[in-house]
Amino acid sequence: MVCSVSLASVPESWSLVPVRGKQPYQKRWVDQEYDHPEILAELEKGKATGVGLKLGNGLLAIDIDGDSAADLLKEFAGEKGLQDFVATTSWTSGRPGRRQCLFWVEEKDWPRVRNLPISTGVTGDDGKEEKLEFRWQGWQSVLPPSIHPLTGQPYRWINDPAQHPPVLAPEWLISLCENWNTEYVSKDNPDLVRFSARLYAHFGRSLSVWYLARRFDNSRQKHGGKNKGSGVGSFTLLAASRILGRSTGHIRKMLRAAKVSGLIRNYKQCKGWITVWYSSLEKAITLAELEELGPVAAINIDQLSNIHFVATEVEAQALQRASIHRQRQEEIEQIKAEGGNPQLNPSRIVKPIDLHTCDYPARVLGKGERFIYCTSEFRFYGGSQKAIASLRGISPATASRHLSNKYRLKPTPVRGYRQDATPIVKKQLLQQLPQLQDMPPKLCAEDGLFWIKDNYWKPHCNVYLLEYRLISARRRRRAIQATSTDNVCLLKISAERGDLDNKGFLSSFDLKAEEYPSPISNRRQNFMFQPEQGNAKMIMPQQ
Structure with missing residues (x-):
């Protein structure tokens, strides 16, 4: 005792x-x-x-x-x-x-x-x-x-x-x-992968083994840890099990699912090592039928064990950043309308890091464990959980669970999943409405207003303290080489490689041919490329 x-x-x-x-x-x-x-x-x-x-x-x-x-x-x-x-x-x-x-x-x-x-x-x-x-x-x-x-x-x-x-x-x-990973390629190389939240909505957890193959590309061993994109990756089954937090049998199921979906072309297992021939990012986007790739973040491979949380967080951060940008544009337009110079007027938008770490930022009346109490002049931003769920392709209830510490930090009862999930820092913004103090309580309650501290408050979106590094992903444009001459794009297709006679190659770009009485060179033919209602138009050059 x-x-x-x-x-x-x-x-x-x-x-x-x-x-x-x-x-x-x-x-x-x-x-x-x-x-x-x-x-x-x-x-x-x-x-x-x-x-x-x-x-x-x-x-x-x-x-x-x-x-x-x-x-x-x-x-x-x-x-x-x-x-x-x-x-x-x-x-x-x-x-x-x-x-x-x-x-x-x-x-x-x-x-x-x-x-x-x-x-x-x-x-x-x-x-x-x-x-x-x-x-x-x-x-x-x-x-x-x-x-x-x-x-x-x-x-x-x-x-x-x-x-x-x-x-x-x-x-x-x-x-x-922050940067530790289970398997280092080189001592000073952080284990980062480019993660697309929109791809996860289509491929699910089989996307994890695709990212592992891209991360442990065989070319890294010959180029000092730099990925040259050879299309072949190797890792041990035990390492994949530890990184993803799943059993070795579950890893094999992910590999089979990834092969069926087309994410990987083939894979082989020999003495505990798995060699994966993985597909390109462009093919993954095509398989998912995505019109836009969406936000892409550099994440640590150890975060792939909770990839569903990461996908929701990346969408939430991208939506929050876009909302801040729109608020800044509206602020600039307002300053210009008043005859001011936006460059000489500091922004009145309070960043998420300041909202969470500063004691009393400007236009903030106070902070609690759940809410941040703001004045009416505060510029509100953020994305609702309904909007986040719509972008993720999940229900609002699921998005709410992904962004709730009560769910994230409680391991699953049988297999103990989610035990490595990190807590999320968030607080909801409330707008003070002092002019409504004499309004009937029933009417205000119907509008979703709160009565706290002798005032009515209007709830706004949560502000999340997320620090993913959002980056751009470079998409390959296949075999097309575009140059600019007098604001006209020239499409160069080599007849020596058989591209000119390949009808499938031409049809993949939805080209419309215009007949002109000009001769065609046997070796190389240049075509003028002009946009026309979303399609490419092929025009023979004038002689």
Whole structure:
């Protein structure tokens, strides 16, 4: 039993949870709040054997599970050293080489941090693989003086939080958590792939193995980690299972589905290695019958395990960015109409990062856990969940679940999927309507208005703190070479390669031939290319 005096070292601001062994025993413990008297009551009744610290919301724990994990951390730190680990709050279970260190993460860096176990490949004395683990949102760490279930001894402080509070997490540590991947091609190469949210709506999870094949293209081994697009990728079945968070049998099902859909042309498996002949991006767009590719984001391959969340987040961020752009255009037009210079007038639009991290941005009256209270002059932006769902091709209820931490951070009951999902930072904007204070409550309720803090408020869209790097994807234009001469595009087709006589090649561009009494050269023929109602028009050059 843990005495009450032992909890005096734990700061009152820390969010705690009673544990039995190493795990919380109460349902929905992530959403519940416990104060110190409640924790002590559970300990005195014998229901709990210890207390755990709920992580996230600024607190990041680094679990160094064995000497191999300590050596790996020292290698990652390099010349920067581990001075921060010596100075910050830390504790140990008493087992050799085991300890946890606690850091403080600034709110602007929260989207960069995630739950991440990094295996060392070394088996410990308990028969389990030793790991270096980043513990964040939705996880908890057992604190002293809880009783360790294996040793029967209490955890003890190395650095007491009263004397050594958590220090700010160094940039190299946050960058490591953000960019770490399961398989590195080269030491300094972050594991990024170009992800299209619209393709996922058509191909589903089979798209994951296509991205793995593109990421581990064989050309990277010969060009210093740079992808030259050879069309052939290789990876191990075990690596794919770990990256995607699925069983090896499920990976084989994805490969078969991708082959049936046309994403990959063929694949072979030999001694645990899988070689995939994958299709091009242009063919994937054609198979999906997409008129527009939509937003494309550079994501880490470890995020492919929750690819359905990523697709919704990318659409939400792109829609939010487009809304901000439209608001800025309207602002510029308004300034011009008033006779002002837009370049000399700073924008009145508050960016998402400022809304979430600044205490009191301009035209913001206050902030709560769920809402941001804004004045009537605030320029509102964002995309509704209904619009996000429409772009994703899913129902609004599904989009709402994808963007809800209560759903994202709760692993599935049987297979434990979603356990590596990162929390999403969002708040809803409310517009103050002081002129409606004397309006009938029933009438305002029918219009969806809120009565909070002696005022009516109009709800607007959620503002998401998403930091995906939206990029452009280059689409191939097949064998066409276009040049510009006097604002006229010339289509050059070589007769020597048989392109001129290939009717299928010409028909694929929907060309209309105009008959002119001009001779055709046996070697090469140039055609003038002009738009006409969406089709290409082929005109023989004048002699």
